[in-house]
Amino acid sequence: MTDYKPNEMMTIAAARALGNDDVCFVGIGMPSAAANLARLSHAPGVTLIYESGTLATKPTVLPLSIGDGELCETALTTVAVPEMFRYWLQGGRISIGFLGGAQIDKYANLNTTVVGPYDKPKVRLPGGGGAPEIATSCGEIFIIMAQGKRSFVEKLDFVTSIGHVQGGDSRAKLGIKTKGPTRLITDLALFEPDPQTKEMTVVSIHPGVTREQIQDNTGWQVRYAAKVAQTLPPTVRELEVLRDLHARTARVQGEAA
């Protein structure tokens, strides 16, 4: 078996969830790597949209920011930001949105606003950006986050974007018709919402990871699906494409300096 890092497993697991027909709203960092890995491997037809307004973009390297020139030059076209949020996101034209955050709870609600009280924050985080509306307007949401007790918490300090709210039908009761988080992809496991309670539940554990490890890195009592699979390890091809992408990116960003 090829050697790989937990972050690589996480990115590859996220990429696998994307198909050719998906229209995907991509954030910077892991989501961007995952989405482009999918495009460069099993899903060449996947449509990538960045909130800077670039529609159907095909970057050859990963952008550092959400609006790098590379994204615009390789896009089908680029629209203004108000149009992006009105016609494309709110208009319901995006099938999958990627999100992450500083804190997540068991219903996959996210906090990217503050750690500590809002008026006297311990850590002032960047804030919501596109997330509050991505969370409710995209057909479904994939969340990518490395696990840890400080990020997988019992109670969020601030609800920046919603997942399944308080579970059950509480999301639908807000009048929201989209699915919300259907997958949570971490460096240790894959979670999916329980069909009834909507609590994020482990459905697959990455190779070499134990249930104890997962619990040690989660601030709530972790639940497991009736049948828990083992995640397929990264294939040689997946790792190759991902590492090539990162190497190409590092090379170009070095050169541009």
Added chain:
Amino acid sequence: MTDYKPNEMMTIAAARALGNDDVCFVGIGMPSAAANLARLSHAPGVTLIYESGTLATKPTVLPLSIGDGELCETALTTVAVPEMFRYWLQGGRISIGFLGGAQIDKYANLNTTVVGPYDKPKVRLPGGGGAPEIATSCGEIFIIMAQGKRSFVEKLDFVTSIGHVQGGDSRAKLGIKTKGPTRLITDLALFEPDPQTKEMTVVSIHPGVTREQIQDNTGWQVRYAAKVAQTLPPTVRELEVLRDLHARTARVQGEAA
């Protein structure tokens, strides 16, 4: 004195009212001829906007429709129609709007919707188009209409766009801050609103026209300003530019067929 038609006097009188700094929302027909006459004579800097989205257009011939290719090709740029109505008209970026209609009353309210009852019309007219919002969003309004008892009426069958409503401060009371109709240019005279009552009042009579003629072609008791001027007749140059424009237009429209 050069020979000219009443329509030519009307168009030329309207053109004279435009200056270099005006941003003018132009309708088809007489307004278009007047605005382009101004641009081709004393006001080369006047900015013309057509509701098809063409900004700062400089047609060499008069368009038959509001969105002819000529308007787009000679424009600074062309925006989509929702943007035209939101950013440009409603955004308050137009200083002068031209309107006309099938019926006008003494407060310069206009009807372009129906003659007769709405549900059983004697004549079904085209309707409002841009007029209802042009009338309230442009800095001021110039109206061009040939006079006649069937068009200059005591009471409109339908209020398609407002002028000074019921006179006095009734327009301002609707929360509207723009001036409304500041000039009514007909084939017989120029009217301006009385400062107090806002009734359209004759301030200038075209050469050779009598007060009797004006009254005979108006469905209400015409009022005159304390000082009534005689309109300057068209100059040779004005007539030349206007007739050239019409001749060029006829030639091109003939050729395109």
Added chain:
Amino acid sequence: MARILSLAEAVKEAVCDGDTVAMEGFTHLIPHAAGHEIIRQGRKHLTLIRMTPDLIYDQLIGMGCADKLVFSWGGNPGVGSLHRFRDAVENGWPHKLAIEEHSHAAMANAYEAGAAGLPCAIFRGYRGTDFHKVNPNIRSVKCPFTGEELAAIPAHRPDVAVIHAQRADKAGNVMLEGVLGVQKEAVLAAKRSIVTVEEIVDDFGPRSLNAVILPGWTVGYVAEVPGGAFPSYAQGYYPRNNNFYKEWDAVSRERDSFLAWMKTNVLEKGPEAFAAHARKLRAAAE
């Protein structure tokens, strides 16, 4: 994902009796060929939405395809009346036509709201006019910050949008330029859509980074119909045939002359008839 079909197939699949149909194009790129195809296929009980009903709807109304018209300006631009529209409203011929009447600003905002997935649009409009007396879909909303009353109208959400554009590529991406009208909004607001184009190309080639493009996944059906906007125009292809608009006044004035014209020029023809206009005009422009 967009499917590339013949116009006849596209209309067959996308347009049903009783549908709400928006055929857009503001003077430019009016989908006349598609209008003829809908008439030939005998669609009935349509609710037609369009800012400027124009010749295209004069024909559909006169042929009895429409039960209702939602519009803001129903004239023959620069010429005068739409006689078939007037005959329907004034005399109920060929049958009664219900109307829902707006201003241009309202219609443009209603398409914009439809494209944006909103239930309604708000704007500063209709103040002091009589429109609300005849149209119950004109309501108001109070700004929760200033207290100002703003006009509110429901978003347009047509069953089908039909537009004409200059070019599509083989993936069904559609590119428009020039006078843009509300076509992009109409397609994005609609459940289904048909786009006729002057030509289908392998690749759009060099273009503005912000070219107006409807991505293939937002488009239903694409059909290549050269000349399909005649007698309106396609910027870069052929000019508006202003004489046709003038002549329509006489053709459409009487029921008999209208029906005769429709029989010869629509019922007994196919979309390929439009290609002659495109070719002829393109040659003339060279």
Added chain:
Amino acid sequence: MARILSLAEAVKEAVCDGDTVAMEGFTHLIPHAAGHEIIRQGRKHLTLIRMTPDLIYDQLIGMGCADKLVFSWGGNPGVGSLHRFRDAVENGWPHKLAIEEHSHAAMANAYEAGAAGLPCAIFRGYRGTDFHKVNPNIRSVKCPFTGEELAAIPAHRPDVAVIHAQRADKAGNVMLEGVLGVQKEAVLAAKRSIVTVEEIVDDFGPRSLNAVILPGWTVGYVAEVPGGAFPSYAQGYYPRNNNFYKEWDAVSRERDSFLAWMKTNVLEKGPEAFAAHARKLRAAAE
């Protein structure tokens, strides 16, 4: 009508102490040179509006120019925190910074409503979140047709908008392309505006019929500042300097290193310093 001035003159005329200022540019075309000029001229008590405060506002906040920030995402894109923004919010250095916090969708809609002359914007947003608990400018409106509750926010109407664009012509018309952000909306929503450009040309020359252009009569001041978007980028001119963003993390982390950097690179320099970046980068791209 637009006046073509030096950047120093434009800032002097357009930006006053206590103004509400929107400096926009979404990753692309961020008006860094103008930001430096505002700092050099020592403006105080500003309310700063911007979707992504970014390095440009980190600098203004750290130099004590701002009393309040209206924003939706305050980070260093792809790198991490904005340390001066955090120091102001967490520790009140150099003084307390009031914040009004939105989502991107809300900010974009607020600019759009400002450009459209409306008092507020409505959209489907914020559902289920905590934003309304900390921001009284998030309210709601009920759709008068469906009864749906929609989020409402006040339109942005800044005193001054500041943007950077690729080109202006001598009449002060401004042309933008690439990632457009909310710049057009910001200028149209503002009472006054400053546009810095890479170059002022005699004529834009051949361009898309729908090129994104702010006509001269909607623009306040135009100043030619080549390289004025550095370290962000100007499509067609020079790329984003990603390393600068990474290095800013270290520069801005401590108050002393930040102040030293600002002294050397802003207070003791002028707008012409940016030309070097433009030249250097343009050469590198060739």
